[in-house]
Amino acid sequence: MKFLRRLAGLFRRSRVDQEIYDELLSHLEMRTADNRAEGMTDEEAKRAALLRLGNPIMWKEKVQSVDLALGLRDFAADLRYAVRGCLRNLGVTVMAALTLSLGICVNATFFAAYNGVALKPLPVKGSQDLFRMQQYLASGTTGDAQFFFSWPQYLDYRDHCRSLSDVIAASRLIPVTAALPGNGDNTTATTLQVQIVSANYFPNLANGPAAGRFFTTEENETGAQPVIILSYPFWQRVLHADRSFIGKSMKVNGSFATIIGVAPREFIGSGAPPFVPDVWAPVSMQPAIVSGGAWIQQPDNVQVQLLARLQSGIARSQAESELLLIDQHWRDARHLEDKVIAVSLWPATFFGDTNALWFRGVIVLLMGVIGLVLLIVCANLTNMLLARGNMRRHEIAVRRALGATRTRLLRQLLTEYLVLALIGGGLGLLLSIWTSHLLQVTLTQMVQSLPMLGGVAFTLPLSPDYRVVIYTLLLSLLTAMVFGLYPALQFSKSDPGSALKDGAATSGQQVSCSRLRSFLVGSQFAVSLFLLICAGLLIQGLRHSLTVDPGFETRRVFTVALHAGPNPSQALQTRIMDRLRSSPSVASIAISFKAPGTGTFTRPVLIEGSQGSEQLLSGGSLGTIVSPGYFGTMSVPLLRGRVFTEEEAETNAAVVVLSEASARTFWPHEDPIGRHIKVDLKGDGHWREYQVIGVARDARNTNLTRVDPTFFYLPAPSNTFVGATILIRVQGDPRQAARSVTDSLNEMDRTLQPNLVSLEDGQIRIQRLLTEMLGTFVAVLAILALPLAAAGIYGVMAFLVSQRTREIGIRMALGATRADVLQLILSQGMRPVIFGASLGLLLSLAASTAIHAFLVFPGAPDVLFGMSFFDPGTFIGLTCFLGGTALLASLIPAQKAMRVDPMAALRHE
DSSP states (O other): OHHHHHHHGGGOHHHHHHHHHHHHHHHHHHHHHHHHHTTOOHHHHHHHHHHHHOOHHHHHHHHHHTOHHHHHHHHHHHHHHHHHHHHHTHHHHHHHHHHHHHHHHHHHHHHHHHIIIIISBOSSTTGGGEEEEEEEETTOOOGGGGTOBOHHHHHHHHHHOTTEEEEEEEEOOEEEEEEEEOSTTOEEEEEEEEEEEOTTHHHHHOSOOSEEOOOOSGGGSTTOOOEEEEOHHHHHHTSTTOGGGTTOEEEETTEEEEEEEEOOTTOOOSOSSOEEOSEEEEGGGHHHHSSSSOGGGOTTOOOEEEEEEEOTTOOHHHHHHHHHHHHHHHHHHHTOSSOEEEEEEEEOBSSSSTTSHHHHHHHHHHHHHHHHHHHHHHHHHHHHHHHHHHHTHHHHHHHHHTTOOHHHHHHHHHHHHHHHHHHHHHHHHHHHHHHHHHHHHHHHHHHHTOGGGTTOEEOOOOOOOHHHHHHHHHHHHHHHHHHHHHHHHHHHTOOHHHHTTTSGGGHHHHHHHHHHHHHHHHHHHHHHHHHHHHHHHHHHHHHHHHHOOOSSOOSSEEEEEOOOOSSOOHHHHHHHHHHHHHOTTEEEEEEESSOTTSOOEEEOEEEEOGGGOEEEOTTOEEEEEEOTTHHHHTTOOEEEEOOOOHHHHHTTOSEEEEEHHHHHHHSTTSOOTTOEEEEOTTSSSOOEEEEEEEEEOOOOSSOTTSOOSSEEEEEOOSSOOTTSEEEEEEOSSHHHHHHHHHHHHHHHOGGGOOEEEETTTTHHHHHHHHHHHHHHHHHHHHHHHHHHHHHHHHHHHHHHHHHTHHHHHHHHHTTOOHHHHHHHHHHHHHHHHHHHHHHHHHHHHHHHHHHHHGGGSTTOOOTTTTOOSSOHHHHHHHHHHHHHHHHHHHHHHHHHHHTOOHHHHHTOO
């Protein structure tokens, strides 16, 4: 009740003030009476009482400072004063707000992207309590294998886990050939993306169908009538939102299915990443949709992602423990080799694996780089506030002289800076809404244009939500503290007596502020130079990537992706390979464990030494498994020896072909043919010895960014492609040849759904794209940092000239020439620039060295594409460019100083 009475005092301001005044007056009267009783006259008693009591205004402020309600009232008054001050100095306010909005916009946009990828829940019903299941395998396998489970595994979780109220399953997207319902007997054939889901998928995730109905439990049973549900975008784009198609049949991979409904408009599915299916089908249709067997009956065939909801009152850790126990019993009963050591439930977001350590590390690193731009902004604003504070020195001194405490002044100044930061934060948030939308459109178009995805719909929601608003607000508050705390502390402690004089006594404080401003300018220059050099190195690397020779053919070599099922028969594999060889458009064909650029493996290697000794290769060696035709198909010439024979490939003979770099590393200045290496292929300590039969030219199999430091090729059969990639080299026009091969395979079996993508349009393009995105990212930051640093230098120099006008006039009156003045101003302006250039070069060298040190790992990418860690053109050229910009920014105020009239300057105060 006492607090409520105080809070009510906010609305009775005059009455509360009068009560405080009356109480202070009562104390004064009692002290005066005591003095009068001691024999003082009335005037002496009142004067002594006033001296002992002190300034009544100060006592009034002390009383208000310990009262929360009155403190809130004072804060409101400070806020009104700060707003009036911003309006009174509109030019400074606009400049500061615009500068701050740029820094906050960049940070808010990046956080919006991170929020869309890792924090924002799926747009489904009850998204806040929906979790995605992830398993951790004893083998250490990461990536997709952690998020995909077998259908029997899903059934076991669903039936036995009492901690979960629902377990929902959804398969990968499956390309199918579909004959759309047309007019009359005419149908239109097209390729669609189908997702197979469990019976409880739509009831748990979607609010209600846009048309028709959802699956029933009976339709998920084996032998049920085939039915499908259309996605809203597909229904609108292809069928023009025509409800008459509900109830009609669509031919999917040769099987007819009835269209029973359309998903809601906002429903995009549950996939991670968020590729939107065209059609959903019940699990009963899986054998008809996917050729090669029913994976719903295969316990080791992982094809579905799992979502789950907790029972009321159950902790997530309890559910995870129960899931692990169920999974261990399930695997033991089926004698599966790879054991699960943990099962986790993570909030269901648009992407999986966002809780991985490497992802969080990358996010922290990028946010740190982006934060550098905001630090430059803060340095600019600190300089601006220090300059403005010197002009307000007399005002602050008057307020101190009238009794304002340092705490009261500090609170007032910080409130002004807070208002400034909130204005900049609001503008930054508005800008980030536009930039986030632009980024979303750009990335969506970029992903959907990749040929390997076959035009799959992709959604990436980067629009800001409440998390972005809260982040921007907190960032604005933090920014206000960073750029405003030191100026507020500096000005609130000023001596009112000295400041009320002509200012000569405050020279020490001015020198201190000048040193800080110089340090801030040097730091701005260092950060700007660091970002500029990093951007320059990445752009140089990108230019190199456009002309770099990967060491193999890319335009005429295509990967052939087929939907032949997880375990196609050897007869089917042989028929497919023979069909490809017989095509007139195919010049040669090969099998590879992975296509170049899509991954290899790193295995421990023992190198044969002299006199039977062996040496373990540090870090292991990269390698792959290929058929004998690989080297001819990929145009990788042999420098020595020979390739595998068909017999060696079929019998898995212990022979190996090394890359040129491997031979040079293993046996420098020696002939490697006939030598031996041992490889631990499974990483389980079982070594197999291989004889070197050939040396191939170096290539960039793992990363386009660098030549493989060591690489070996092991033999694989020419007619078996399970778990591998088919590579074909075409002749004639590549696009026409690819269409010809696709048509030939479709004539053989339309359910194969061949997808041909050239290496140039596939992984090579992706690797170049990643480098381009990284270079663009840093270049944008550098472009923002450059004018900010120039503005900071100009601002400090302009303020320096204005403060030293009288000194410059005295110097010129005593005989200093304009050249002397120019030298004086430029030397003071360029001194922090030289410091910043040294620091920026050291930071850039450290970053470049760290990137090259990372290359000790064989599969690590080199984003600089082989450039030296110290590129003279980039380091020296960009330092001179930024130094020239700083010189120009210093020259403008220096020219103003040269035009100072000595007589006018001597009268300047």
